[in-house]
Amino acid sequence: MRFKKKMMTWTVLTGALLLLIAGASPVLALTDQQAKVPGYYGMEQNPDKFDFTGMPMKIPANEIERLSNGKIKVGMVINQKNVDSMKNELIALTSPGIYNMVKKGMEMVIADYKPWPVPKAFAAVTKANAGQAVITADGNLKTKSGKWWNGGIPFFTVDKKDPQAGLKAWYNQINTYDGDDFTHDWVSMFFIGSRGQRERTVEMSWDRVFLTSREMLPPKPSYDPKVEDIFFKELVYVQSPADLQGFGNLTYRYNDQNKSDDSFAYIPAMRRVRRLTSGQRFDAFVGCDSAIGDFRTLDVPLARWNWKLIDVQPKLTTLFSTDYITENKKAQRRHPTTVGEKFPRMNWRLWPNVYVIEATPKTRGDCPVYSKKVLWSMGGNWKSGLADAYDLQGKLWKTTQNYFYGYGDGKVLDLMAHYETDFYTYDHQADHASPWHIDFPHRKFNVGFTPERFSTKYLQRYGH
Amino acid sequence: MARLTLKSPWETDNLNDVQLELLWLPGDFVGSQFVGHINPVHGSPYNFEPDLFTNSDDTPGGQEWGLRLMGKYRGLEWSLNYFRHYEDDGLYQMDAFNAPASVVPWKPFEVVSHTVHPRVDSYGFSLTYDDALNTKAVYRMEFLYQDRPYEKDKTDGSMGVWPTDIERRRTAKALIGIDRPTFVRFLNPNRTISFGFQAFVIQILEDGDDIKEDRLTLNGSHPAETTTMFSFSMDTGYMQDRIKPQMLYIFDPGRKGHYLQVGTEFRITDNILWYVGGTLYDGKHSDNAANDNLAYFEWADEIQSRITFQF
Numbered sequence: 001m002r003f004k005k006k007m008m009t010w011t012v013l014t015g016a017l018l019l020l021i022a023g024a025s026p027v028l029a030l031t032d033q034q035a036k037v038p039g040y041y042g043m044e045q046n047p048d049k050f051d052f053t054g055m056p057m058k059i060p061a062n063e064i065e066r067l068s069n070g071k072i073k074v075g076m077v078i079n080q081k082n083v084d085s086m087k088n089e090l091i092a093l094t095s096p097g098i099y100n101m102v103k104k105g106m107e108m109v110i111a112d113y114k115p116w117p118v119p120k121a122f123a124a125v126t127k128a129n130a131g132q133a134v135i136t137a138d139g140n141l142k143t144k145s146g147k148w149w150n151g152g153i154p155f156f157t158v159d160k161k162d163p164q165a166g167l168k169a170w171y172n173q174i175n176t177y178d179g180d181d182f183t184h185d186w187v188s189m190f191f192i193g194s195r196g197q198r199e200r201t202v203e204m205s206w207d208r209v210f211l212t213s214r215e216m217l218p219p220k221p222s223y224d225p226k227v228e229d230i231f232f233k234e235l236v237y238v239q240s241p242a243d244l245q246g247f248g249n250l251t252y253r254y255n256d257q258n259k260s261d262d263s264f265a266y267i268p269a270m271r272r273v274r275r276l277t278s279g280q281r282f283d284a285f286v287g288c289d290s291a292i293g294d295f296r297t298l299d300v301p302l303a304r305w306n307w308k309l310i311d312v313q314p315k316l317t318t319l320f321s322t323d324y325i326t327e328n329k330k331a332q333r334r335h336p337t338t339v340g341e342k343f344p345r346m347n348w349r350l351w352p353n354v355y356v357i358e359a360t361p362k363t364r365g366d367c368p369v370y371s372k373k374v375l376w377s378m379g380g381n382w383k384s385g386l387a388d389a390y391d392l393q394g395k396l397w398k399t400t401q402n403y404f405y406g407y408g409d410g411k412v413l414d415l416m417a418h419y420e421t422d423f424y425t426y427d428h429q430a431d432h433a434s435p436w437h438i439d440f441p442h443r444k445f446n447v448g449f450t451p452e453r454f455s456t457k458y459l460q461r462y463g464h
Numbered sequence: 465m466a467r468l469t470l471k472s473p474w475e476t477d478n479l480n481d482v483q484l485e486l487l488w489l490p491g492d493f494v495g496s497q498f499v500g501h502i503n504p505v506h507g508s509p510y511n512f513e514p515d516l517f518t519n520s521d522d523t524p525g526g527q528e529w530g531l532r533l534m535g536k537y538r539g540l541e542w543s544l545n546y547f548r549h550y551e552d553d554g555l556y557q558m559d560a561f562n563a564p565a566s567v568v569p570w571k572p573f574e575v576v577s578h579t580v581h582p583r584v585d586s587y588g589f590s591l592t593y594d595d596a597l598n599t600k601a602v603y604r605m606e607f608l609y610q611d612r613p614y615e616k617d618k619t620d621g622s623m624g625v626w627p628t629d630i631e632r633r634r635t636a637k638a639l640i641g642i643d644r645p646t647f648v649r650f651l652n653p654n655r656t657i658s659f660g661f662q663a664f665v666i667q668i669l670e671d672g673d674d675i676k677e678d679r680l681t682l683n684g685s686h687p688a689e690t691t692t693m694f695s696f697s698m699d700t701g702y703m704q705d706r707i708k709p710q711m712l713y714i715f716d717p718g719r720k721g722h723y724l725q726v727g728t729e730f731r732i733t734d735n736i737l738w739y740v741g742g743t744l745y746d747g748k749h750s751d752n753a754a755n756d757n758l759a760y761f762e763w764a765d766e767i768q769s770r771i772t773f774q775f
Contacts, residue, residue, distance in 0.1 A: 201734060227480070262594065279594075284701070287701045
């Protein structure tokens with residue numbers, strides 16, 4: 001009898017141990033929420049490394065209530081059920097596109113304001129170059145001495161009444177802090193159907209080196225004084241699916257904003273590099289809802305568009321959009337969504353002075369698909385979080401967003417690198433979405449790339 | 465294949481990416497397999513259809529190598545190329561006719577042949593220009609000079625009029641191409657239709673006038689002193705590229721030949737792709753092989769279907 005009891009005890013103990021071991025294994029597959037590393041942690045722990053010029057350190061918690069006639073509060077979730085009670089206030093604080101997305105099932109978690117600083121080294125260059133920026137007659141950004149712009153934010157203070165205010169705010173956006181180079185080893189692009197189901201996945205890597213406007217790494221401010229026409233070089237490789245694997249794209253972006261990119265592709269089936277035309281920037285990128293011209297909400301030669309400042313307003317933005325992210329390389333990336341995977345369920349925080357710009361192409365050839373884009377440049381950090389695009393009939397077509405996580409913690413993730421959780425486009429007319437997830441542990445800023453790595457030679461080498 | 469690229473460290477705003485590329489295919493030196501023409505052969509090589517066609521491939525085992533100097537001057541991409549290689553298409557050498565004494569259904573008329581891949585020295589250059597802002601098109605030009613091998617007939621008499629030997633003729637090839645992705649909003653508001661246009665010329669520079677006499681043949685169209693062809697292609701994508709229609713048309717004015725291929729690829733899931741398409745050949749047929757159509761046929765049509773499962 002005693003023997004049987006001992007056997008049972010050992011059986012139960014062994015079983016419990018096995019269950020514990022089995023239960024421990026999911027620890028290696030933490031979700032974003034489980035990882036619990038907030039995107040402002042590193043910045044708060046290292047305030048001496050960041051510059052907060054141009055933004056308040058705090059905004060009263062009831063400021064959103066004041067701006068929304070008491071209808072929107074910190075801590076609340078705006079969803080399909082309550083959105084109609086605050087329609088006008090929400091559109092004023094976001095955009096018609098965001099209102100429509102909430103009507104279709106998106107949820108917005110309203111959170112506290114947090115300042116988004118820049119590294120002190122970058123801010124020092126902005127301050128050193130203050131007052132040097134001019135916009136030339138042909139719409140280019142140069143220094144007063146006639147050279148291409150050489151680093152930092154060119155127009156840190158933009159006067160609303162300045163007829164060039166829209167263009168200046170957007171020049172600030174394209175010169176916002178992005179490191180002197182960066183690498184993303186893994187970017188996943190998803191095609192999400194109207195029911196929220198994942199239809200297709202394309203995985204790729206994305207690297208860039210800036211040849212001019214370098215603020216962080218030597219050589220500064222340009223890589224080579226003989227090659228100052230090029231703003232940056234960029235390489236994108238597709239990792240999967242198999243029919244696209246090995247496809248690579250090399251882009252040269254010029255400082256001259258009357259000039260389009262140089263674009264080269266490595267085509268694995270031909271084992272050759274082919275020149276591509278970069279003239280059609282609004283062709284759907286490998287069929288998804290975003291085009292190359294939609295990157296960073298609008299990515300075009302600036303001199304080919306008109307930039308009209310509509311207003312400078314407080315807006316709800318997607319800075320520090322997730323409470324926590326994983327900084328564990330083995331962790332899964334799962335951030336919250338609604339309607340299947342169609343809409344990100346993220347934090348929205350007030351930003352006090354968003355420059356709202358209406359951008360229109362100068363000719364139909366510069367953009368054959370949109371009549372206009374209404375986009376944001378956030379005063380102080382000069383990032384763009386949102387753009388609504390309108391079709392040629394003037395109907396709302398697409399909303400493109402950047403969801404920003406924050407800076408790294410200085411341990412696993414680079415303290416001087418900021419991170420985006422999603423680049424996201426929603427097609428209102430097709431009810432279809434294309435979120436791009438960026439895997440943080442595989443992203444780095446200021447790696448020390450050389451321009452030689454961004455050449456047709458390397459395009460061939462890394463193609464499969 | 466081994467490739468060594470030496471990139472010039474010297475760059476200016478106008479001259480970028482100058483590099484010398486050395487290519488080496490070791491052949492039997494390391495036991496690598498020669499890969500000839502990757503496309504299937506259409507029709508029989510001698511422009512007639514035997515009941516039984518038995519062909520073997522003589523795989524060359526020698527080394528192949530090449531040099532390419534390339535770079536970019538302002539908007540113009542350029543390259544200079546030399547490649548010492550084997551003819552990919554291959555040439556057919558007749559070995560025997562095994563004809564039955566009388567027409568008996570169960571005794572087929574058999575042609576026995578083998579394919580050889582002679583050595584070729586190719587010299588070429590290419591120029592590419594992207595006019596992204598104005599015409600939004602890429603313009604390409606390629607030129608190639610080769611001592612190209614052709615089949616020669618009546619050499620030993622043992623096979624009657626059929627080719628049994630090879631001779632070389634200096635040949636020049638030129639290509640002009642224009643690629644122009646264009647939004648045609650009433651057809652596809654989301655995605656460009658990628659239009660491609662190419663013109664090819666193949667000119668035999670020596671003894672071109674006896675080509676017909678020699679009844680020289682190649683895979684595809686027959687050689688002539690001057691061969692000119694035009695191609696036009698279109699492709700686009702619908703429903704986030706789940707449906708990708710494509711079209712290719714080739715016109716050979718010398719022989720009044722037409723080739724049309726129309727197909728659509730359906731991405732059923734992330735893993736399953738299905739292609740279905742059709743091909744039409746049309747053209748003039750004559751007794752003179754050199755005047756025949758692109759692939760010999762006066763008229764032919766085919767349908768193709770392919771299902772791909774990818775991991």
